[in-house]
Amino acid sequence: MSGGEFKSWQSVQAEVLRRINAREWKPGDFIPNEAELSVEFGCARATVNRALRGLAESGLLDRRRKAGTRVALNPVRKATLDIPVIRYEIEGKGQTYRHTVLTQERAMPPSGIQARMQVEQGIRLVHLVTLHLADGKPYVFGDRWINPEAVPGIEAADLAVKSANEWLVANVPFEGGDFSFSAMTAGKREAEILACKEGEGLFVIDRSTWNKGLVITSVRLTFAPGYQMHTKI
Amino acid sequence: MSGGEFKSWQSVQAEVLRRINAREWKPGDFIPNEAELSVEFGCARATVNRALRGLAESGLLDRRRKAGTRVALNPVRKATLDIPVIRYEIEGKGQTYRHTVLTQERAMPPSGIQARMQVEQGIRLVHLVTLHLADGKPYVFGDRWINPEAVPGIEAADLAVKSANEWLVANVPFEGGDFSFSAMTAGKREAEILACKEGEGLFVIDRSTWNKGLVITSVRLTFAPGYQMHTKI
DNA sequence: TTGGACTATAAGTATATACATAAAAACCTG
């Protein structure tokens, strides 16, 4: 059992993957430890570690110190999906991008937004509704709230030139973001803006972005009918 | 500039992240090479490598041999999202899970499915419609096609006991899958099955799974209104 | 001026070694 021809972490990973897929190692099984595998594969333990770490990160293996490594029992797979800037997404399809600011104002947020953005009651936020068009046709519209305390300079910016999203990513550092994906039914407002029928199912992304504990912005993107998001594992 | 207190790859990564966020290193900038950083941070080059590799994987840095490492110019962020088995998702929320098989038959697939599954014309596939319930209420229904050539034994399995998805992940190895997320409008059929109103917007996941070039199964999951998928970066 | 060969460079990887850390398992001790 000393094949000894696995000299790169990729080949070790491929071999481990093969054994999992071929059910030589079944879900729940402990696999040999790193030291044993390094002997079997004829490589250093660090190489085995590198290979197994990758598989653990993608959810295929469970690893615990002292306990060992086992093939994951519940196959929660992790897919990575790209969150592009809308302009790049549209231009990447060879279409021309344009966007317009429908309204821009300073206003009291509704309670849901106020809660999600963790601002005190009575604070007025920047409220911005924009429409992004692909080849002149409505593609997605964004209903966005921005915390001006977290983003000094936003009110001086000309968001008709550069979209709010692009302005923010270019000018405001952020640590993280929450995303949620869902569906909604087009009401009168959505139907008008997106030039679709009332009652159509629309794809929705809600995103909040924060930095240093402050929520910078919260936006709801409502896509025109037919929009799809893809990924693979 | 020899701080020298970054002795773990996590702390190096955090410091690099801080500099990017603080715009000390701006998008498009080349950052010092690994050797220089290892001197500055007072650690080994391998440690710097480990830190930067992670950031490159999440799309924050662009790395090329010989050229060097630069802060990513276009901020395509990569979010990872978990694809759980529905039963775990429901049970994880503390609700009781149940599923029923609405129909199970061997039939000719419509042309869209036939194309996606890359089977020859005239081949009959297993067609399965199932409903998954959370606390007795419709949660999601799956319209699934299975290629019996890729899955010997599927027709003998009792899919009323274990859902098709669970049976497949437990019994059939697979290499990869395609996912697409979208929204649809509830028609009469969806409204009936999910006990919702016609014309509601529903969240939809289409998934195909393959192994060794053969498409194993293709399923459309249509979720009851209100479903959300979450992730963060 | 183009295009191919060469070179220098930065990331990528492999390895032996050593130590750190989490946690299961064994061992007390009252």
Place this chain on the structure above:
DNA sequence: CAGGTTTTTATGTATATACTTATAGTCCAA
């Protein structure tokens, strides 16, 4: 035997070193 302590063990990490590989940049010749 319960409850706490110690030991053991597998993974996790750091390091120096050496080599590999991709490729930007340079040089040279047709």
